[in-house]
Amino acid sequence: MNGRRQFMAILRKDLIRELRTREMIISMILFVLLAMVIFHYAFSVKEDADLTYFTGGMLWVTFIFAMLLGLNRSFAQEKDERCLDGLLLCPVDRVTIFLAKTAGNLIFLLIIQVVAVPVFTLFFVSRSYVGDLPQFLVVLLLADLGICALGTLLATISMSTRSRDLLLPIIFLPLIVPVLIAATGATTLIFAEGAGFGDLLARVLFLLGFDAIFMVAAYGTYDFAIGE
């Protein structure tokens, strides 16, 4: 089997397992909707408060916390059912496992976003940003990629430790702050003021650089993170 087919096989396995039980996706969608309600009550401090300026921040906070839950779950199953041991016994390049896992988590995050973005927009954003949709999608995808690549690497480490789900946020959150800053800034600009690619150029390039750097870093260290 070549790398591409191995990649597809692992990804398909993860997706099929998810589709069979559906527990993760359904609870994640519920989580997102509940987060929206919670944010609404937490931020409605004034009768006519316009939350447009805060929606970008709310969205990315929701995505990152949802991702934390998703990462923990996706690897907990691998570990509990000893699937990962089987996977490691196969003659598969560790980097292929990393890429497949990252892609799986990316799909998971995108499903959450398909639900969350329209709902948050409908409830919180007071102006239409349909014209800026292409920029928004670029920012979204680039930030997602960074979150998933870094998240997958760190979840692989944290799941082999004594306190897995407690450790992941502690090592993941400080590292993901740069993505949060750039993505939230870009999203807020798009939602609140409308921004073209020119206004977002620095942030988009930054996200691109972040993705590239951590892809390379993960490529170099994943062998060690996943263990023998």
Add this chain to the structure above:
Amino acid sequence: MKQLVSAPMLFVGAGIFLIVGLLLAFLYAPIDASTMGYSQKIFFYHAPIAETALVAFGVAFVAAILYLRSQDPKWDRLGVVCVRLGLLFSALVMATGMIWGKAAWGTWWDWEPRLTTFLLVCFLYVAYFVLRSVVEEEERRATFAAVFAIIAFIDVPITFFATRFLPAGMHPTVITTSGTGMPGSMFVSFFISMIGMTLLLVALIRRDLGVEELKDRVADLKNSIGG
């Protein structure tokens, strides 16, 4: 064993440089002419400590790479020692930075890029120790810690860049003392303190490495007696 762990000459050298730097800072360097005034004197140790903290994390980064290549526990020991000292120096940077902020801006805390970056650096490297504490198996702990030290050190400059995207706070123009704007006498005082701090770091690294080795030796001897 004694020669291994004590580096008296390094400590003496560091002490001399630090004292001379301090004397120069107060007696030779002029009082800052800009808005910072006298409180700028804090910088003569603050900046060298910040530089030293980053050097310590940099050494930990290199040690991590060397560990992953060789699996030699001595690099893991060096990594732990450097991260611990880096955290100590970072804590000092934060403390003195906040004092300076109070003097110059009137607030203890401002979300200024460098201060914010150091805050995140502290969180990152505290997480390094949390990670170490939850892995029992020695080899695995060293490997995970090395991977994390590499990722964390890469993240530091990225975080610093990212904080530039934040909307400027109440103090948009932070006065930089680096570069050509600094009078020569100030620069000399800075430079001497910087050498002193770096020497101090090297001396502390050597001593702490000795402590780690002694700890291992004690554990070995205890095992041999028990067994």
Add this chain to the structure above:
Amino acid sequence: MTIEEGAKFVAAAYAIILAVLVLYYFLSARRVNALTRDVTLLEQEVRRRRGEAGGE
């Protein structure tokens, strides 16, 4: 800001730095002494036991 006002902050900053560094220096020095003593004692013990084993 006058020199007197600034001096308070400067003094506080340097006091903290020096206190922490000196404290760390002495703590680690004590650590080294304690561990060196442990090693010596343990080595003696190992030698004693080896001697006993040889004498029997």
